[in-house]
Amino acid sequence: MMQQPPPSQTQPGMAPPPPPQGAAGQPPQWGAIPPPMTHQYAPPPQQPPAMWGQPPPQAHYGQVPPPQPYYAAPPAMAAPAAADEVKTLWIGDLQAWMDENYIYNCFAATGEVQSVKLIRDKQSGQLQGYGFVEFISHAAADRVLQTYNGQMMPNVEMVFRLNWASAGEKRDDTPDYTIFVGDLAADVTDYLLQETFRVHYPSVKGAKVVTDKMTMRSKGYGFVKFGDPTEQARAMTEMNGMLCSSRPMRIGPAANKKTTWGSGESTKCSRSSV
């Protein structure tokens, strides 16, 4: 694979990207940290949790924006249903040189990382570009999700891609009934979209605003998932043209989607007929 210059697009309000590493494709040096011999990387046990009072080790991170642990922001995305138990975040879009040490150090300043597990190919042992970061609590994981997701990663010109780990763990086997919602204002979040519908339809399971992969900004449309097909059908007509944030929504049937931000293949759509 050729090393091509990444887009030098810097977002306003963000720190300028760090200078490129000397050798292209070479991982940054983390000092004397030995490479993990196992697939599981855990912090040393003598490290006390919840070290919010301490300054983060900036020397290692360079341009990482400091997390703001005391700011209790409303959830930008709807937490999973069985939220009490969920302490693990999925992390994706990783580069091959980003190992457990790198990922662990990304969140070490929180003092709340339980373990880091990156997925490798069985034969080659090559990193697959995603993994799982477990935290000491759901609240800790939620803080990291809200604070780091979409922010610059250390030593590289790309942003964190984080989400709740969902696939392997909990399984909601009830079918989903999804609608498409367009014309969304730029500030509409998953949570706002979900609540806009939930106050009228108690069977609303969740909502997702589609964001641009690079900028993490809203693309102006999203999806709302219902548990009850009757409420789905009602919402299609009753909520069309209703305000969400500052703009009237345009509602339509959702095209089929096989992946699982919901419960997989059981995503039923009211695509009436052809």
Next chain:
DNA sequence: ACTGAGCGA
């Protein structure tokens, strides 16, 4: 910007 993104032994 108008049909979603990726999930482990």
